[in-house]
Amino acid sequence: MIVEERIKRSIALRKDDVFLRSEFSKFGSSAQVSRALRHLVASGVLVRLGVGVFAKAKTSVLSGKPIPIRPLEVLAPMALQKLGVKITAGRALREYNAGDSLQLPAGVVFDTGSRRINRKLGFGGRYVVYENHHA
Template identity: 55%
Template sequence: MNITDRIRRSVRGRTDLVFRPAEFLAFGSEASVKRALKELTRIGVLVRLGVGIYAKAKPSVISGKPIPVQPLETLGPQALTKLGVRPQQSLQTSDYNAGRTTQVPTGIVVNVGKHRVSRKIGFNGRFVQYERT
């Protein structure tokens, strides 16, 4: 069984939705793992959310192209957690949920606390925005 098949089986059996290449280094060298992830992205098992961040994929009902199994609002904070950042609700979201405002927050904004994040996490032209407090 080659590395691509081993990674595919591992991804299928996990409950995680977001993956980093470092999680698969037990299967082979860094270069071979990256090649296998690129192949899995090409065939539609995974989608790339950013540099070194992949998510499980499913075919789109409309176009048939691979899309993430969950929306970016769910996958963005999970990806940040894998990177060592503790994401929280944005200030606008917490104000809306507490009833302090009636303005519905738009976009995907995540509060990253005091962390400085410059990484782009997104899919199909939509990206997570970061808010620091």
């Protein structure tokens, strides 16, 4: 499959770890790109983080299944930046970093300001949580 090979080569040559589906639209029709991305996810080259959001994959030492090459805490901000969403650390992480709290933040939480985000990003049962502050 020509489109799949071109996308695979493009992924290998890029320094990015996160890709949007729209970045591959120049390689073929919508159906061809969708099919190629499905094959790349099935073969373990990519993992799907959300609708139209993919990350480079590696094989897990424990399960032998494909997992993202970096943790969700690193990949999610990259994906949101590519989607044009400005984020900051969540309230719990800000308090922990400032020394106001000794409790480590659980999960991946980002503050999106006054913007409401409805996009589900995650992998393996762990998903990004969005919180809003109206400062």
